[in-house]
Amino acid sequence: MSDVNRLPAPFGRLIDRSETVSFDFEGRTISGFKGDTIASALCANDQWMISRSFKYHRPRGVLTMAGQDANTLVQLADEPNCLADKYPAKNGLKVKAQNYFGSFDNDMARVVELVHRFLPVGFYYKTFNEKKQSWSFWEPIVRAMTGLGAIDPKADFHESYYDKQYLFADVAVIGGGPAGLAAAQAAAEAGAEVILIEENVALGGSLGYARFDAEGVRASRQLGDFERVLAGTKGVEIMTGTICSGLFSDNWIPLIKGNRFYKLRAKSIVVATGSIEQPAVFRNNDLPGVIMASAAQRLIRLYGVRPGRKAVILAANDDAYGAALDLIDAGLTVAAIADLRPTVPQTPLVAAVAARGIEILAGHGISEALYSAKTHISGAVLAPVTGEGTLGGGGKSVACDLILMSVGFSPAGQLLHHAGAKFGYCRQSDMFQPVELPAKVHAAGSVNNVYDLGAVIADGKRAGLAAAKDAGLNVASVPAAITEKGNVGRTHPWPIFPHDRGFDFVDFDEDLKYHDLINGIADGYDNVELLKRYSTVGMGPSQGRHSAVTSVRIVSRETGVDIAGMSVTTQRPPYTPEKFGHLAGRVFDPGRRTAMHHRHLELGAQMMPAGVWWRPAYYGGKADRTNAIETEVKAVRENVGLIDVSTLGGLDVRGPDAAEFLNRMYTFSYTKQPIGRSRYVLMTDNAGVITDDGVACRFHDEHFYVTATTSGVDAVYRQMLFWNAQWRLDVDVANVTAALCGVNIAGPKSRQVLQKVCTDIDLSPEGFPYMGVKMGTVAGIPARLMRVGFVGELGYEIHVPAGFGEALWDELMEAGKPEGIRPFGVEAQRVLRLEKGHIIVSQDTDGLTNVWEADMPWALAKTKPFFVGGRSTEIMGKMKLARKLVGFTLKDSGDPCPEECHLVLKGEEIVGRITSAVKSPSVGKVVGLAYVHGDDSAPGTEFTIKVQGGRRITGVVTKYPFYDPENKRQEM
Template sequence: MSERLTAPWGTRIDRSHKIQFSFDRQSVHGFAGDTIASAMAGEDRWILSRSFKYHRPRGILTMAGQDANTLVQLPDEPNVRADLRPIAEGIEVIAQNVTGTADNDHKAVLDKLGRFLPVGFYYRSFFRPYRSSWLKLWEPIIRKASGLGKVDLHAVKGDYTRENLHTDVLVVGAGPAGLSAAIKAAEAGADVLLVDPNPELGGSLTYARFAPDREEADEALAALREKAAQLKNLRIFTDATCNGWFADNWLPVLHGNCLYRVRANQVVIAAGSHGQPLIFRNNDLPGIMLASAAQRLMRHYAVAPGKQAIVFAGNRDGYLAALDLIDAGVQLAAVLDPSGVPSCAASAQRLADHGVRIVTNCKVIETLGTAGNRHVRAVRFEAPGTGTQILPCDAFVIAAGYTPSYQLPLQAGAKLGYDEEGSQFVLSNVPETMHLAGSAAGYFELRAVLRSGEIAGARAAAGAGYTISEPEAIADAFARGMNPFWDIGSHPRGRDFVDFDEDLQVKDIKNAIADGYSELELVKRYSTVGMGPSQGRHSALATARIVADMTSRKVADVGITTSRPPFGPEKLGLLAGPQHTPYRHTPMHAEHVADRAKLTPTGNWWRPLYYQGKGSIAETIAREVNLVRNGVGMLDVSTLGKLAIRGPDAAIFLDRIYTMAHAKQPVGRVRYCLMLNDMGSIIDDGVAYRVSETEFYVTATTGAVARVFSQMLFLNAQWGMRVDIQNVTSAFAAINVTGPRARHVLEALGGDIDLSAEAFPYLHGRVGMIGGYPAHVMRIGFTGELSYELHVPQSYGLALWRRLKEVGDVHGLEPYGLEASRILRLEKGHIIIGQDTDAISSPAELGMEWALSRTKERFLGKTAVEARNNLGLKRKLCGFELPKDHGIRLAESCLILHDGQPSGFVTSTAYSPTLGKWIGLAYAHPEQAAPGGTMLLRGLCGTEVNARVIAAPFYDPENKRQEI
């Protein structure tokens, strides 16, 4: 490990804790608190990646995650920003966009072939149809060379969460302005949320000088942190990014693996500014970095950017960074100032006292690199009276100006203008609920920055309804000189990069304009400028200036391209939400597990598919089917949707919702109910048990109950009927006891309900006590056998299940699973919503006209049903059976063919243990659907077989067994 700077340099590292990891399979050492980039720089290794197009070496530019130079690959994550990601023991880091390694990239030869890759060559090479074969040849090559990271499809899933947050004031940025704003608003009594992407509070105060002496910045940082810690109503998120602005101050905040959906009354933007690169030949060499990046390396990580540096001081911050370099022991070959008079006289004098050469009125022409352009070794510049000079260096530190962090304000509707005199972008027309502070608002002197934050915080608190006086603004003496004007001319030999992400040079932008793309949005799409990971942060200003110059316009007229969310990268896991699969258990779940049930998900519920025993799965399911047909079984149907409909208009309400007549349904009767949508398509079914004149107990399918409930609420909000609707699905457990001996089992339970056939006939319901538990009991026939559904409060569900097993043991009672239930209903020809129906299934297609009341004036979907009936049928659901030894693999969705063309598909099919043959339901052409005919089925392997069409139900067509 190279020698680091001594304390107080290195505020973020723990020198007592060393960490080892690898980069391109070579060992690297760092300290706890180091990032990948700072650890590499600490070992004098500066190449982190290769450029997108020419595969030029690239290194640290911002040390703030605002550029693509530091994107690297981790085993389980691509496109990791090396200047932000902390190191960890043993992590394996790989450079992206390389063939070989970052130090030795075999595709570096592309840097010498640039003239064959002009701007827009993709468009000109591949846009014509007759070149499709040319495109097919080059497309995979171009995609492979795209430079993107690789996704590990086998990586462990992340644990992602979402939370909703409401706050009076959201402050974006915890630098001096943001801290001042948050403190001011919180002191007024507002609830404040402060968000910053750094691991600590303070922003530029943690690394930069604001004056020749650091004391002022250090004292301000300590005071702000102390005040912030004392405020209970100030919530702080570090390592968090506000990633966009949406309507009504809805802002997503990314904090680790949590997406906070923040709704703020007022927003303060104190997100600072983005330093701008200088444009000259070879301005992308490793060792060339922004002044803020050099200061971050030294102050945070105790890494000197080089041994001998040159500073381009286009503004005050260049001189201040030069003082930091002197304090860190770095030799300064020169400070290059493009102006005639140093922009910071006090700092210039202090540098002169150290013997530092200051060159004014200079222009940087190019930098010279070591072999393979692996690092900067010298700077060539010119100045009046001295001509062209070359000075050796191993670090070129640049302070060339700023653009405000304009993304969030522009997304909120603000306008970005250009101050021609100050050569800088300025924000205007900011919404009333948004306030700017700090350098985002054009303030750079520390006192003015702090006061701008206080003003913004006061205005935000007042906007949120709190009483507070607004401080007076302080004039900023440095604001006008932070963005020097420098000529952007293209170097005859190129490699003067405007956009590092896309390897775009000055000549590329100029050529795009010469090709006819004079509007900035078109220049962007033709050249791809600003379309890389940096999203124009470092190229927007220079591009706008080039376009303005070539089209004889002002930069304000050219503007910038549209700023859209997100502000920075966000993981797909955060967008997808929590990766946990929601699940629900019935009250009898533990009993199912104890009985070795094979569980399967049904919606959010886990239900027994079958109960494992001796023999194969098919034998087990057949045994359960025979259990119901010949004895008695019980099924946990607690997952059924359950709705309590009460009120004077309950019957009339159901009459409108469902297709059958419920207004005149007698008390104590159970009636099938079918629900349609406005298109006349079936969306759900169930039964309605009339408990009293004003109360119905209605069941719905497991998957559709939420939709049915919301539809009922929505419609009643329009109709205004006197009815109360409650979803009581979770309040009740339900058990279906079915089979020829079902009555014997229930009678053994005891209770006050007369279970005789005369007192309790088919399609009736009773309320009373059974087995010592209060219950709603309904006689229905989904299995086609004598059946009782017992609905009890869910707290009694498990006890009733165990009690049934106890008293039913002498009658051979056993539980059966979902697969047996599906076969039992299929033998009776009963449909399952969502399996035998789709989005357009009508009652006529399913042969369910019997479920439509002919006496009601209206019900939901009636008009559509009548209209569809007038159009005739194009398909019909019918039953079929396969011949013995058919030799076909059949499943749901297998095709039905008519005259050689698909005419329908199988919706349900299974082997019937009761009938000893394969049966099923399928949509077919109406000509095929008549019982007695045949239809052609195509199996899973393409084998075709003729199936005989038969009328459902397949079993007990006279329905005698369910009515005993």
């Protein structure tokens, strides 16, 4: 076996030795067991270097074994920046290290370290700007060096499956360590429905890897107790391997497990996320072989991996001695323990270590880690502590391949930060702690600055009961806050020992050394937020988990500002990086199809998006576009055409005040509108800007059917509800856009066709005149019929319940066969309406167009007291018009048809633009609509259009309609 560092059972509670896995790391075959992470398997195989650092490309290995650091980010075939100490080892994985040039073992970018003196903090702000060309020369080089993992943009787009699920709970407990277990148990016993969320594959937290007693039995006994009790407790749903990545307002909690993104709404929350062990600062504290004491314990107990052979421990608390005992039990040699404390308290753990003959150097620190092979440490220099952050000279070198750091903790308070908790500095424990929690959020355990195991469990119980009470359960009494927290002497206030020769790292992610921070402060960036932004401390993938507290300590000392008044920089979501795929899930943004969609496809339609809908643009091949549109136009002008107008907005306005309501919503007057007639509707907003149009059909004294534009109907509906919330008129508004579908049958032969399928309606010009509306049946289908003139021919819009859409289409197509009926699409309709000079709101109007500019004062009622936008319209009516929408043709018929939004110029000044233009098949020349200068709007006035390539052509203002100016055809 190549896993030379594997320890025998019972070490390795998470691995299953009956099943081996093997994968590739940088061309090397790595074998491990089921249950291993990539990182634990690599360590087992003596592969300590896992990545190259961000700036200096220094070798880096595991630091926390808890998914908390950037050192173990690796590249998978389809995933960059993958946490190797979390990701399970699987057969066939292709794992590569990140951020190296050339080979991993001999990274060419290591040369950056040689010139580190020339790259002080924020160096890029201070140079490369000597001349303008400097940065254009250097930027590509700097840019090429940046980043960590890579994506392969050339790779086939693979779309992984991700989905989402909602969850609900009375109490959500986040963290399955002793505090979380106690909280879950207490809340459940109080009757709450509890969801317990644990990011690791097994419950237990520190009970799974830490040592609380000399004998090393308390943790597993305690965990066993919890497991037994929980198994018999109703109401706890346990989700292991599940990451809670944030806490949002109103206890809205994202959870990630596998390919599923859960969104949990909990009545109350217990955050029991524990603490994050903090590193010490000394020279070469970043190299492989220097790890957290808890990381060594995790390797040993969880994965059965020996973290080295000979260790030196940098200690400042009792936990270091528990770790020392673990190392000894695992067969390692502990060469020495350098304890920063001047005197080491004689606790049972210390006594047990002393009893094993381990050298304990009180009042000593590590001044540097030594290395020989450049990819792993080979020793440590121990020296006496002479003051805060200073070590005496003449340190003693001790050979070792492992240095454990056990100097303190910091609360894993990210989730509490997200929820809006305030943290303050606790002088007794030299740690930050939550001092103000939001309602219905509780903290328990070491995130709450409680460390003694018994106290942690009591704190968990307290929080669990408090949360159950918050969730509305009957809880007799909630215990008072824990006073004996066991947090004193856990964390050293200044485990920071800068070295003359540097490489004493404060931030491993960003390769920031002690003096980078000192120099940043000296440059004037002397508060933690400014220093973070200037030096980038805490901005890397681990988001300051190991650097934030150190930088606060440094800023406090350098500036003389009391640390008690300071806070770490704001912690923002997510707690753990979330995959885009998780967040996206299965996007539900359906495109809408009309009831006749399949008929269009059968007829060879090219579909186009129209608002949320798909509509036929034209019928025929893409290559045949122009011809197809012209043929469709011709069919309508000379014969009969059929267009699907289902996407048009439809609103049923009913009630005694229906007419008054429309009077206020639209510019026209509706109170005297006869039943059986339609009227144009034009909507403006408060600023007098045109926002929509359509027609209002009066079917009854108290019933109007109002149409709106395809893309505007939802906003129109909202506006109607918005205004009537204030007016309180007796009307009911229903958006029936999707309930009804419709067609427009148009052309000189439309009556002839319709007569064949319409038996109960008098279709004669007298019985059903232009602008008339009727209800009846078409081919037996109940229908609303309107005589409209949008395309400028005799025509009927027929609106029927959506379920009958296909039948209506088929009946009309069949009935029209002898007349040669032809379906036509949106493109032909655009031509037809433009020939008639009908505007399309939002194409021929923009965000500022008013009624006067659009030349539509005819749509204003003269004698009504109010409509939305009326006052603005009145005021603007008295102002000089800066621009006006006019019809135009081209002076020189040889000029090309301008495109929509080509500019109208007066001299070189922009005064307007073309909004619609087409080479009209019916009129035989270019016709269009354009905004021209207010002074140039009289028919016959010439104006300049700037077309493709900057060419200027001349337009001539022309009265419209361009086609059938007397409107005889539509009124047939």
